[in-house]
Amino acid sequence: MISFCNDARELTRQVIEEFFYGNPEKVLQNFHPDVTWIGAANGQCIRGAEKVSQYISHMELPRCEVFQKEYQVVAHSDDMYVVAGWMEIGASQGESGKLSVVQRITFIWKKEEDRLKLLHFHVSNPVEFQENSEYFLRPAGKGTFEYVKKLYSQKRRLIACGKHDQTYVLWNKDIVYIEAENTNSVIHCLNRDILSRESISILEKKLGEDFIKTHRSFIVNSRYITGIRRYQLAVRQGIELPIPEKKYREIKEKVLRAVSQRQNEVCT
CATH class of the missing domain: 3.10.450.50 (Nuclear Transport Factor 2; Chain: A,)
Structure with missing residues (x-):
């Protein structure tokens, strides 16, 4: 038995x-x-x-x-x-x-x-039982709601206004870096470049925490950074972008912190 x-x-x-x-x-x-x-x-x-x-x-x-x-x-x-x-x-x-x-x-x-x-x-x-401060009856619903809020706060997508009233919806993971071009911007993606009629300052406000403004004319996706040396930042495909001398130490710390955090996420 x-x-x-x-x-x-x-x-x-x-x-x-x-x-x-x-x-x-x-x-x-x-x-x-x-x-x-x-x-x-x-x-x-x-x-x-x-x-x-x-x-x-x-x-x-x-x-x-x-x-x-x-x-x-x-x-x-x-x-x-x-x-x-x-x-x-x-x-x-x-x-x-x-x-x-x-x-x-x-x-x-x-x-x-x-x-x-x-x-x-x-x-x-x-x-x-539903508590006064809760919208969901079950912990699964609450957990899912909090997770969705987190994803939304991370701004996983970029909605950019292009020329001729075009609108682009881009996944952040597909953007390598953004470059200022006068009052416009060029969004350099993995497989194409997109000309946006928005300034780099406007696009910066729409981006998530994975992006680092390394120069007044450049915002870089930290996932595609391959190296950093004095006053130069290397990204995928051998591209090198300038770093202002006065901000080199600050930018370097941001880059190393972002890379370290990403490695930890991969390991977990």
Whole structure:
């Protein structure tokens, strides 16, 4: 009996983790013919191995991590084992945190011919009461909201006004550097150059923290800096841009700090 209790708990762990790692086969191969699945979303109450298998096989889920979990056998008989617990699943965001949600689970395993088959499984989100200062009812919603606010504050895109009333929407990661040209600007991208009728000062206000103004005529994307020496900054494709003598030390510190921060993000 103890052995089957341990098997039920371990099978629960394996099935959950394989499912969220993008491998539903571990779930499907353990179904009892009369399995019933109750999920957290609307319409996820299905009975029968064929119908449940069909539904799960067509689910499009991103790969998730199981950060924390706790499962235990809460009841059992000679041929039935009930495993209940909770798990925290989500997508890791490195040092900036993670988007996650806590889900409660109940798995019922039925022993047939000395093998456990999944007869019922239920996944649900715990209900949380809304606080006065909150817009979302659940921590996942709050976490997602805060993460989206962070992305927005980082200004991941640049909307630039070009000549002849053209408007360009550019991802910051595609911009190498921006160069002043009289009262206009040239946006040097990875695969093209764009002439903007906005001044470099106006564009600077629209850019995120990855950009460094190294000269009154140049703003550089720190991700494409390849080197720095006295009064010269090297960027991709062997381009060198000037640094004012009086601001060299200040610019150098900004460059080294930006490069170091980017390396840390890559490592995490």
